[in-house]
Amino acid sequence: NYILEAVDVSFEYTDGTKALDNINMKICKGQKTVILGPNGAGKTTLFLLFNGILKPKSGKIMFNNKEVKYSRKEIEKLRKNVGIVFQNPDIQIFANRVYQEISFGLMNLGMPEDLVREKIEKVLMQMDITDIKDKPTHFLSYGQKKSVSIADIIVMEPEVIILDEPTVYLDYEHVSKIIKTLDDLISQGKTIVLSTHDVDFAYSWADYVYLMKDGKVIDEGKPIDIFSD
Numbered sequence: 001n002y003i004l005e006a007v008d009v010s011f012e013y014t015d016g017t018k019a020l021d022n023i024n025m026k027i028c029k030g031q032k033t034v035i036l037g038p039n040g041a042g043k044t045t046l047f048l049l050f051n052g053i054l055k056p057k058s059g060k061i062m063f064n065n066k067e068v069k070y071s072r073k074e075i076e077k078l079r080k081n082v083g084i085v086f087q088n089p090d091i092q093i094f095a096n097r098v099y100q101e102i103s104f105g106l107m108n109l110g111m112p113e114d115l116v117r118e119k120i121e122k123v124l125m126q127m128d129i130t131d132i133k134d135k136p137t138h139f140l141s142y143g144q145k146k147s148v149s150i151a152d153i154i155v156m157e158p159e160v161i162i163l164d165e166p167t168v169y170l171d172y173e174h175v176s177k178i179i180k181t182l183d184d185l186i187s188q189g190k191t192i193v194l195s196t197h198d199v200d201f202a203y204s205w206a207d208y209v210y211l212m213k214d215g216k217v218i219d220e221g222k223p224i225d226i227f228s229d
């Protein structure tokens with residue numbers, strides 16, 4: 001049961017850089033898919049295609065077994081259903097205070113304030129960041145910013161949560177908090193896709209792994225199969 005698929009997808013940036021070269025990838029609903037690959041492999045580009053920020057040059061993106069046709073309505077639907085947490089939290093966080101930051105998306109939908117408050121309290125607890133809810137975002141540590149940027153996305157309750165290098169530059173405590181949150185989301189039936197350089201983490205955590213290099217998928221499989229050779 002695949003919720004997202006890339007079928008023969010290629011992508012080139014306007015300066016001619018070939019970022020993705022005939023990618024085929026299937027994301028199983030409710031599973032933990034990990035994409036491993038060095039810098040420049042095309043992971044971020046693929047993520048931007050998965051939520052409709054970019055459009056393939058050739059090939060197609062499928063969501064719930066339907067080809068995305070890139071009408072405004074379909075792109076909106078894809079973005080609503082597929083949330084991305086970017087690697088750098090600074091490009092995602094723009095409100096002055098944590099509570100305001102996390103409530104922004106819901107307020108924007110016109111959700112009543114008491115319902116917004118309820119959802120935010122829940123996410124703050126889930127991520128164990130209730131203590132910083134009134135803090136200025138400007139003064140947060142990198143790990144706190146990372147948590148806030150994840151809260152930003154999960155409060156919107158997308159079906160698929162994509163995270164670009166969620167554990168990089170973090171200490172053990174923050175990493176385990178984030179992993180606990182991701183496991184919670186899985187137990188709620190959400191689908192997680194994340195990129196990492198961390199082979200041990202991929203091996204121990206993923207249900208399914210894709211190895212990317214130079215814009216291509218060079219291997220894929222269950223961790224036990226992919227790391228045994």
Ligand code: ADP
Pocket residue numbers: 026027028031033207208
């Ligand atoms: P296997 O025989 O190795 O257990 P399956 O029969 O389950 O594999 O799957 C057949 C194909 O479906 C695989 O080669 C792979 O391309 C794809 N596939 C299987 N599981 C997943 C998954 N969790 N995520 C993405 N693709 C998968």
Ligand code: ADP
Pocket residue numbers: 013014015017018019037038039040041042043044045046
């Ligand atoms: P990864 O996330 O695996 O590091 P990216 O998707 O960021 O890979 O990059 C894939 C390729 O596309 C790299 O060669 C990178 O330099 C290039 N690239 C990324 N963003 C842009 C852009 N905005 N314009 C031109 N080239 C880009």
